[in-house]
Amino acid sequence: MTGTYIGLRLTEDSTEELQSFAESLGLQGLLPSEKYHLTLIYSKDKTLDYVPRPERRFKSTVVSADIIGEGKWRALVLKLRSPDAHRRFNAITKVYGNVHSYPDFLPHISLKYGPKPKDLHLLKKNLPKDMVLTLTGEYTEAL
Numbered sequence: 001m002t003g004t005y006i007g008l009r010l011t012e013d014s015t016e017e018l019q020s021f022a023e024s025l026g027l028q029g030l031l032p033s034e035k036y037h038l039t040l041i042y043s044k045d046k047t048l049d050y051v052p053r054p055e056r057r058f059k060s061t062v063v064s065a066d067i068i069g070e071g072k073w074r075a076l077v078l079k080l081r082s083p084d085a086h087r088r089f090n091a092i093t094k095v096y097g098n099v100h101s102y103p104d105f106l107p108h109i110s111l112k113y114g115p116k117p118k119d120l121h122l123l124k125k126n127l128p129k130d131m132v133l134t135l136t137g138e139y140t141e142a143l
Contacts, residue, residue, distance in 0.1 A: 003101070003143035004048040006041040006092065008058060008085065008135035010109070018078075018133060022111055025122050027076075029112050036109050038080070038135050040089055043099040044143055050092070052138040058084040060107060062131040065123040067115055068108070076115035076123065077108040085135065109133070 010018065019033040038060070041048070060082035069075050089105045112119065 002047050003044040004041065004046065004050060004099075005039070005043075005141045005143055006048075006050060006052065007139055007141075008038045008040060009137040009139070010036050011057075011134045011136050014133040014135070017131070018109065021128065021131070025126055027112065027119055027122065029114070031110060031112055036111075038082075038085060038107055038109060040085065040105075040138070041092055041099060042101050042143075043096075044101045046096070046099045047142065048096050048099065048140075050096070050140050052140050054137050054139065056084075056088070056136065056138055058082055058088065058135040060085060060133045060135055062128065062133065065120060065127055066108075067117075067120050068106070072113065074114060075110040076112045076119050077110050078123075078127075080107040080109065080133065082107045082135070088138075 015033045022030050060080040062078050063081045064079045068077055085107050
């Protein structure tokens with residue numbers, strides 16, 4: 001089965017800011033900073049003839065921390081408010097239909113897989129109120 005993944009990467013400045021913040025908390029087992037990304041589309045059942053727009057920039061505000069996913073994909077995440085990313089998601093699904101394999105679009109950045117409850121507590125306790133991350137470098141990969 002072939003599908004399509006469309007994602008965004010953090011800018012270099014936002015990657016450094018996020019990595020520095022996460023490391024300052026003493027969280028163990030963080031993902032390498034080059035793995036930080038936002039999933040725009042995960043379409044496990046449909047290959048999309050899609051041309052990414054890597055020059056676009058998407059401002060995103062960190063709004064909360066949570067643990068999402070199951071099994072090996074259970075992750076400690078920062079949830080984001082990103083009207084620009086929502087508009088991009090909506091534009092893609094308008095052209096290709098409802099191809100996203102999840103019920104909702106949930107903009108987030110995964111910090112680590114297999115988190116402990118204490119990781120979430122620590123992250124929530126220290127979550128910055130004004131962290132704005134910039135995403136860019138839209139890319140696509142075959143699944």
